[in-house]
Amino acid sequence: MNSNPVTIRLLVVDDYPVLRAGLRTIQEMDAAIKIVGEASTAGEALSLATQLRPDVVLLDIRLQNENGIQVCRSLKAAWPLLRVLFLTSYADEQLILSALEAGADGYLLKEKDTRRLVEAIREVARGGSVFDPQVTRRLAEAKAGGNLAPGTIGIGSLTPLERRLLAVVAQGKTNKEVGVALGRTTKTVST
Numbered sequence: 001m002n003s004n005p006v007t008i009r010l011l012v013v014d015d016y017p018v019l020r021a022g023l024r025t026i027q028e029m030d031a032a033i034k035i036v037g038e039a040s041t042a043g044e045a046l047s048l049a050t051q052l053r054p055d056v057v058l059l060d061i062r063l064q065n066e067n068g069i070q071v072c073r074s075l076k077a078a079w080p081l082l083r084v085l086f087l088t089s090y091a092d093e094q095l096i097l098s099a100l101e102a103g104a105d106g107y108l109l110k111e112k113d114t115r116r117l118v119e120a121i122r123e124v125a126r127g128g129s130v131f132d133p134q135v136t137r138r139l140a141e142a143k144a145g146g147n148l149a150p151g152t153i154g155i156g157s158l159t160p161l162e163r164r165l166l167a168v169v170a171q172g173k174t175n176k177e178v179g180v181a182l183g184r185t186t187k188t189v190s191t
Helices: 017-023 025-029 042-052 068-078 093-101 114-125 133-144 160-169 175-182 186-190
Strands: 008-013 033-039 056-059 083-088 106-109
Touching: 008 042, 008 114, 017 025, 025 033, 025 114, 033 042, 033 114, 042 056, 042 068, 056 068, 056 114, 068 083, 068 093, 083 114, 093 106, 093 133, 106 114, 106 133, 175 186
Parallel strands: 008 033, 008 056, 056 083, 083 106
Antiparallel strands: none
């Protein structure tokens, strides 16, 4: 367990009660993370975020008949400093891009182990960004194959530094590791 006195207040938003119950083990693995609330709908998520003021929202991209991307957009509009980490089963390129455009600070697939999820929550809470290597690989492949819709973020529009950064991120590195590799601060990498 972590003895860090700073507590990360986490709101879990997923429409499956069994998954929410399983995610409670996060608190057992890291005492610095406290789940302050659980929501299963967009309305509950927005209401609980207002009441509880979490540091990080762990959000599924699909909530029954609702859209997690819109929830992210609404959360970021109300609280720009709130950190949103998607935890989902979907590695679809357009969903990933929509999540990024909505302001997501991270995007992990549910297949990841709990230790990796704990590390991702901590990284996002520190102001970093975390993207599953499979997600970045799929985006790179889709862009290379010309399969991204017009108007989406393109590799050609990135600066040389952003391209190098993307290449290191695609290897699954944290913001701190990317900063060391590129000789930049963690804050610069996050931005």
